[in-house]
Amino acid sequence: MSDDVPRVGYTEVADQEVRSLRVRYCRLRTAGGEPVAELEVLSFRLRFGAVAVAAEGIGGVETQPGFRRQGHMSRLLRQALAGMAHRVDVAFVSDGIEGPYERFGFVAAVAEGNLVIPVRSVERAAGEDLDRPVPGVRSGSPADLPEMIRLYNTAHAQRPWTHERHAGWNRLIPQATWKPGSQTLVLHTNGAAVGYAVLEGRAFGDPLGSLTVDELVAENAAAARLLLMAIARLCWKRRLSEFTVREPADSLTGRVARHMGCTYQQRFPPSGGMMAAVLNRSSLVRNLEPELRRRAAVQQSDKVFGEAFGALRRGDPVPDETALIRLLLGYWSTDEAYAHGMSIPEWYRDLCTAWFPGGGTPSLPTPYAHRLDRY
Structure with a gap:
């Protein structure tokens, strides 16, 4: 069934508090009010090192048995992510199923x-x-x-x-x-x-x-x-x-x-598990500028930093946003990104090595998801 099938509408019910998190319910229903599919969008602030940014996470994803395998969940996820992109720059999944979320830009980002x-x-x-x-x-x-x-x-x-x-x-x-x-x-x-x-x-x-x-x-x-x-x-x-x-x-x-x-x-799951996706690259990188400056310390002049930082916001030297989220979170270092086929221009390499040292290094602890914050 295509996403424009009639008689199924999208609704959101926002700003209900559940166990200390603000929750938005995103639903598909038939014209008669019968539930088709539902997911929850939760609001929190998540760290990328010493800087925390506003973020939203997807949970409670479910399609009613009579409506499964008809494309409804794909439509619901697309509409929910479009709404999230107006509010935050990055999205998370606490416990993703293997396979489906990659189609929407998510990637496993923490072990x-x-x-x-x-x-x-x-x-x-x-x-x-x-x-x-x-x-x-x-x-x-x-x-x-x-x-x-x-x-x-x-x-x-x-x-x-x-x-x-x-x-x-x-x-x-x-x-x-x-x-x-x-x-x-x-x-x-x-x-x-x-x-x-x-x-x-x-x-x-x-x-x-x-x-x-x-x-x-x-x-x-x-x-x-x-x-x-x-x-x-x-x-x-x-x-x-x-x-x-x-x-x-x-x-x-x-x-x-x-x-x-x-x-x-x-x-380290190859797919599923704890996943993340960039919704607004330029805005996310702009908000993380203090953290990138902290990682770079005084290794580069302001002019060199500013030029490279502007290039990073535009998509060069890391054009792949799934690689970018892994690098920003410390799931990958630049060396690991090279091993996965990413190429960084020579004039950016020293700064990118400082920006993306990987978790478990002196400037960036290992990314970790504590169980009490999962949803």
Whole structure:
């Protein structure tokens, strides 16, 4: 069925708040009001290093069974993206299906990663048994959220893909009957919060086979070590030999865990997963100028920077926008882009190497999507 089939109309219902995110519902319905297809567009601010920009993400994509394989979802996505392009310069998908989204300019732009930490490694690094409570660690409450937001925003202030969390943020998963909710631990030193951990909840009746930490953020290495000890103690009490922490390897938590001894598991999907698309190239690059200047430091004169920056906004030296989004986010470095067939003119190469160093480098942490900000 073509996109101009009669009797199916497009509507948007905007600005409803769902779990701390502004949500816009985009729908196709028949003339009689029967639902055909629907998706959600969520608003947030997402980091490209030290600069966060307004962005929107696509989620909740669904076509009713009786209307599938008739082209309705393609029409809905095109119309939703056209509306997004009037509001923001970049679009994201939190968990894309393999195949379909590439047709709309999306590309996989972040890898999935987590730390696996043996309890014995933590105990050995601590130099003591885990049978005693860790001082300063207690169960968290909603009153701790402002400090948790501050700690998170500080810890990931330059990490691509992470959300800039606003003052009213609360994406902790509420607990309900038969549904596990988030469990929090907060570490206080001298009356101030210096770290927290959010544990993935366990539903009543679930086996005690694993323990997963959705986030672990600390002000310093000593605080991270104490939180890891507190979680290892929970595992020791449940007779678990290891636990998983969903943090990047180059975070403070990752560095402390690596020192103790751990495994880092990472997955790079060829398609689907966490994806991004440029909607307005010139405007996006213009908004990221302070970040590109930060990465370039003082390696080039203002004249050279200005000429190259103008060329980047126009589409030279990186004409492919799927390559551009991967370079801006740090999923690729310039060397990796060369390996995929991209050619950069000689006079731009030094500056592009500074602009696009790839994640996990001194000027740009690894891009990472924390689970509590997914949708």
